[in-house]
Amino acid sequence: MENKRKNSRKRQAILEALCATKEHPTAEMLYQQLKADYPELSLGTVYRNLGVLAEEGLAVSVCRVAGQERYDADTAPHAHFVCRRCRKVMDMELPKAVAESCRELDREYGFIAEECSLTIRGLCSGCRISQAG
Amino acid sequence: MENKRKNSRKRQAILEALCATKEHPTAEMLYQQLKADYPELSLGTVYRNLGVLAEEGLAVSVCRVAGQERYDADTAPHAHFVCRRCRKVMDMELPKAVAESCRELDREYGFIAEECSLTIRGLCSGCRISQAG
DNA sequence: TTCAGTAATAAGAATCATTATTAATTTGAG
DNA sequence: CTCAAATTAATAATGATTCTTATTACTGAA
Numbered sequence: 001m002e003n004k005r006k007n008s009r010k011r012q013a014i015l016e017a018l019c020a021t022k023e024h025p026t027a028e029m030l031y032q033q034l035k036a037d038y039p040e041l042s043l044g045t046v047y048r049n050l051g052v053l054a055e056e057g058l059a060v061s062v063c064r065v066a067g068q069e070r071y072d073a074d075t076a077p078h079a080h081f082v083c084r085r086c087r088k089v090m091d092m093e094l095p096k097a098v099a100e101s102c103r104e105l106d107r108e109y110g111f112i113a114e115e116c117s118l119t120i121r122g123l124c125s126g127c128r129i130s131q132a133g
Numbered sequence: 134m135e136n137k138r139k140n141s142r143k144r145q146a147i148l149e150a151l152c153a154t155k156e157h158p159t160a161e162m163l164y165q166q167l168k169a170d171y172p173e174l175s176l177g178t179v180y181r182n183l184g185v186l187a188e189e190g191l192a193v194s195v196c197r198v199a200g201q202e203r204y205d206a207d208t209a210p211h212a213h214f215v216c217r218r219c220r221k222v223m224d225m226e227l228p229k230a231v232a233e234s235c236r237e238l239d240r241e242y243g244f245i246a247e248e249c250s251l252t253i254r255g256l257c258s259g260c261r262i263s264q265a266g
Numbered sequence: 267t268t269c270a271g272t273a274a275t276a277a278g279a280a281t282c283a284t285t286a287t288t289a290a291t292t293t294g295a296g
Numbered sequence: 297c298t299c300a301a302a303t304t305a306a307t308a309a310t311g312a313t314t315c316t317t318a319t320t321a322c323t324g325a326a
Binding site: 115 | 197212214216217223225228230231233234235237238239241242243244245246247248249250251252253254255256257258261
């Protein structure tokens with residue numbers, strides 16, 4: 001009766017590709033990568049399945065860089081750093097102090113927190129060395 | 134020789150409107166509000182001037198809600214809560230522990246932090262009461 | 267005041283990431 | 297296998313934002 005999810009080879013492949021990388025790829029990046037093995041894959045399918053995977057808690061959209069959403073299969077709470085020059089997205093450990101603070105804010109303001117995201121933007125160590133500005 | 138910025142009544146009005154609210158409006162919301170006093174204002178002008186104000190450090194784009202960017206004239210570091218139901222964006226004090234953690238991460242990972250944003254998403258107290266889910 | 271140079275604007279076109287539509291294909295239960 | 301429901305490719309549509317261009321407004325100098 002309810003919508004029963006079927007095994008889809010494409011969805012499987014999208015999740016595997018996402019799990020195998022720490023690059024926090026865009027839908028487009030996943031599409032380009034997977035086209036090699038699945039020449040008939042379409043970009044819409046990547047978008048739709050990223051949505052499905054997010055619904056199921058197997059993936060999450062992490063932040064937006066240069067107008068595109070970045071996805072991650074690592075759903076454990078952690079922070080991100082985004083380099084404004086090379087646009088790399090790096091994982092960082094979420095300091096315990098931050099996690100605690102979120103819970104306090106929760107109580108203090110009376111809302112129900114469902115997601116807590118800490119994102120730092122700036123210049124990564126590589127870009128910082130190779131160029132001023 | 135340099136680009137000398139001219140006084141623009143429209144830009145002034147956009148900044149004042151942004152300073153006068155805590156709603157973290159979208160460009161569209163500002164446009165709708167200002168049309169009353171400036172019937173000849175165009176949406177493109179709002180977008181362009183939000184960019185200019187951001188460049189000058191007088192405004193900042195805070196987060197994206199339902200596909201639209203939200204803007205704020207409060208450029209002091211603070212955290213935000215976003216309600217997924219009513220889409221309100223609320224200011225919260227940035228806990229000192231978080232600010233400190235950001236500085237530590239900075240040292241630990243060797244990047245140059247330029248912006249640190251803490252955003253919590255969930256259900257605000259109003260929506261939590263008026264509806265389950 | 268007049269003029270030139272330049273910034274700012276309105277209007278609308280263009281861009282581009284994402285979402286929706288639809289007809290065809292795949293999947294899994296019976 | 298057979299059928300209904302889920303999934304898909306292809307493509308159209310959406311919608312926020314940016315760009316273009318012709319026009320207007322400001323500023324400083326003569």
